Amino acid sequence: MIKKDAACRVEIVDLFGGPGGWDVAAQRLGLAVTGIEHDRAACASRRAAGLDTVEGDVRAYGPGDFPTATDLIGSPPCQPYSIGGKGAGRRALDTVLHFADQLAARRDIRAGLATLDDERTGLVLEPLRWTLQALDGGRPYRTVMLEQVPTVLPVWEAMAQILRAEGYTVVTGRMHAEEYGVPQTRARAVLVARRHGEGEAALPAATHRRYSRTTDQDGGNPDLLPWVSMAQALGWGMTHRPALTVAVGTAAGGPDPSCVGGSGSRATLYGERDAGRWIADTRLVDADELPAYRGGRKDMIRVSVADAAALQTFPSGHPFQGTRTKQYEQIGNAMPPELAEAVIRRAMAAELAARTGTQAA
Known part of the structure; x- marks a missing residue:
């Protein structure tokens, strides 16, 4: 007991x-x-x-x-x-x-x-x-x-x-x-x-309000609050929609440094940025806080542990422990x-x- x-x-x-x-x-x-x-x-x-x-x-x-x-x-x-x-x-x-x-x-x-x-x-x-x-x-x-x-x-x-x-x-x-x-x-x-x-x-x-690609953030049920965009939550990123699911996983079950669920989701991020529906990340972030670049686009959108935690609505400074990979894994798997x-x-x-x-x- x-x-x-x-x-x-x-x-x-x-x-x-x-x-x-x-x-x-x-x-x-x-x-x-x-x-x-x-x-x-x-x-x-x-x-x-x-x-x-x-x-x-x-x-x-x-x-x-x-x-x-x-x-x-x-x-x-x-x-x-x-x-x-x-x-x-x-x-x-x-x-x-x-x-x-x-x-x-x-x-x-x-x-x-x-x-x-x-x-x-x-x-x-x-x-x-x-x-x-x-x-x-x-x-x-x-x-x-x-x-x-x-x-x-x-x-x-x-x-x-x-x-x-x-x-x-x-x-x-x-x-x-x-x-x-x-x-x-x-x-x-x-x-x-x-x-x-x-x-x-x-x-x-x-x-x-429920997010819809066909409805503006100020549209929809006036009795409900607008959905929160990625840029509103982080100060950078997509301005016209919330972030994609913080899945932090690949088909093999491992961590995905982009913190979105798969190549299709990553394409959405790049598409929103290329379309101008985006606020640039101008912060000075410690390189140790970001996922390592592993090939692909040199302008890879990188989401820090703190960013992923914010998108999951963890309180600021929640003390995630373990390797960076384990921290992303914990965040992505959490309610x-x-x-x-x-x-x-x-x-x-x-x-x-x-x-x-x-x-x-």
Whole structure:
């Protein structure tokens, strides 16, 4: 059992803590959160940021190790399911759905998961395992919040059916990050579940307009704020659209120094610059902060670690640790804190209202 100081009571367990995207948001809202993370560099980043951290494999733990936890967060590794990855998760989707049904029937699926081509594929089911074990242990989670790439939405929908049968209200959907003030066009599949008697599950309403190539930034719904451009967020870059998704990955799963997902995205950056919809980067940036030039265009658009973190809405100065490659990797894999905060604020409105003495939304 993970021993906790009484003054640092766990309220939320984040199963895949990374550098702290969800956790930064939870702390902003005054909620205690402990993140489980296996990557050493990400754990170092978390500790440097003052985030409560358990370093280890989430599969080695369970609800009994966190007996005071009331809520659950999970952003399993996206690489097997990402369009930019090798596709092991996408190919195994039907198998994963079968294993979800097996979990619902309280069957041990560990041997089956071990046969998958990429062991990370099965991690998408860890939040379901934890939720069901908490139920069976008599300490059900009040709120479950999950996030992944859009191709995982069928898994979330299958889990929603299972959780509804277990006494939860559940909503799933595709959220667009720019609609919540994040300066990038990142789409995520999200699941929110609330235990019956604890309020209805809901996704947050958009606060900003959806980006569209055919609509000006000042166009669209006048009741919503304009989306935030890359140039507004960084002081340089594209002026007529948000940044592209900070994917920081190639088809092989490695870091991409341009911090955009693939050659097509890079072409968009260059196209916007060549069309004049661009503010030049005139800062004096330490060369050690920028990715190394590895061939190709000599005028390569280079996004620093700090820039990538800003596009993901991490607070300025968030202390990412490890090699530069590991820092980019952590940023690209993280849940943007602004998006996470919107999800938590809506999903846990009653709890937040109780803390502040206001009426829940």
